[in-house]
Amino acid sequence: MFKKKKTDDSRMRRYRFSLLLPAMLLLLSCQNPSAGTGQNRQAEESGENGASKSGELQVHFIDVGQSDASLILCEGHAMLFDTGENGTSPLLQFYLMEMGVEKLDYVIGSHPEADHIGGMDAILLKYDCGTVMLPEISPDTASYRDVQEAMERRGVTRVSPEPGEQYPLGGAFFTIIAPNRDYGENMNNASIGIKLVYGENAFIFTGDGEREAEEDMLKNGIPLNADVLQAGHHGSSDASTEAFVEAVSPRYAVISCGKDNAYGHPHRETLETFQEAGVEVFRTDLQGNIVALSDGRNLTWHFNPAPSWDEIYYVGNKSNGKLHVSTCLSLPKEWNQIIFSSREEAVRAGFSDLCGGCF
Ligand SMILES: [Zn+2]
Ligand SMILES: [Zn+2]
Structure with missing residues (x-):
């Protein structure tokens, strides 16, 4: 699914991605099996991609300002959960290029608001996307029209998944946990939610789902316990209710929000809820791109600087x-x-x- 990066790949020089952890870049760069050329495939079959076979899940909470985009990579497979806003679309594309993503197994727009699907049309037009998921609502907005147009141009039809459905991603899988019903005008509550599981590690994503959506997730019978909770609705106090946080009982929470954003995210109440529950909090507005690595048992955390490039593209x-x-x-x-x-x-x-x- 990823383009195999060769040592002579000029992209490595073109995008000077000064990772804080050079060892991690090394790991990432030898972890990109290709669905592409015969030459690349040969390299893959000869076992050059040993790192990916040894089994690892990477969850990248990409810093896209006051919006959401998470890239999930597992054993040669890739998915995006939300795609950032319109203005951060080039940044998201550069991040994916740097990670060697060539094809996406899944692209999920949690709900059709600009800060979650703004960057989706470019992704659909640029990459081969396996399954495209969106909730079953069709707002009359420019961002949504762009996504629809891109899907038509690529001949892609969307799937609106139901709670309980499971989908594989390499050695990981994810279960749909939301939306559990129709929420009328409230688009946030219509957000697709997933529980991503890799070995003993689990992550919960709920998009912008608010209190009502969380209450319904608590009732739908799917166990919510997870190591990592991406705080719903950018850390707003209308999400991450005490009951929900208690049910997930995460060790870590990640909040995706912009520096000095107009909404005051994350809200003080949310931070207090996490603090009282003893949850360690990471924030994209403070830490930039946040990466969780899982070997199926243990989680480690890393921080990637924004991609920068100084050659022609x-x-x-x-x-x-x-x-x-x-x-x-x-x-x-x-x-x-x-x-x-x-x-x-x-x-x-x-x-x-x-x-x-x-x-
Ligand atoms: Zn949002
Ligand atoms: Zn020109």
């Missing part, structure tokens, strides 16, 4: 299909960009018409 305009060199003075707006590491990659994705002003 290519930018597709998803509205008009034009292609630009990254140095072009008339690049499309962030929400409209599809990022490619090479011109060949862009052409393969259908972006062959180079802009006249590019040099």
Whole structure:
């Protein structure tokens, strides 16, 4: 599912991703089995991807400001739970490129609000996406229309999963825990929730589900206990109720929110709830990209700096299909960009018409 990175891969030089833990980058870079070329596949079969076979789950809580995007990698398989907002779409794409993701088994939009599906259209247009999940609501918003259009262009139909359904991801699997009913106008409560399990480790994601959604998850009979809870609704006090936190009884909580955001997330009440329950809290507004590694028994935590790149790359305009060199003075707006590491990659994705002003 991931592109095998060779040591001579120019991308390694192009995107200087100064990981705090060079050893981790080493691990990640030899952990990217390919569904691609015969040459890569050969490398995979020859056991070069031993690290991925030895078994590891990676959960990346990507810092996309006041929005949500989590990349989950397991033994050569990949999924995205939420895709950030429109403006952070290039950042998300660079993060996936850096992680060597070439194909996604699942793309889940917890609910169709811009801070969760804003970056989804570019992901759908750029990557082969296996199963695309969205709850069964269709708001009349620009972000949602973009996602629908991208799905039509790629011939993808969405799945609206039901609680109790299970889906495999390498040696891990996830169970749908929400939404449990129709919540009318409240889109947050319609969020898809999942419990991701790898060996003895488990993670809960609930999107922006609020109190009512949490109450229904408590009632649906699926055990909620997990090591890690991604705090619902960016750490808002209308989620992470005491009863829910008690049922999950996490050791760690991760809050995805933007620095000095207008909502005051995370709310003081939420932080108090976690503190009283003895839960260690990580925050993307303070720590940036937060990565949990699991070997099926133990969890370790790492912090990746934002990807940075200083060499030429290519930018597709998803509205008009034009292609630009990254140095072009008339690049499309962030929400409209599809990022490619090479011109060949862009052409393969259908972006062959180079802009006249590019040099
Ligand atoms: Zn949100
Ligand atoms: Zn151009």
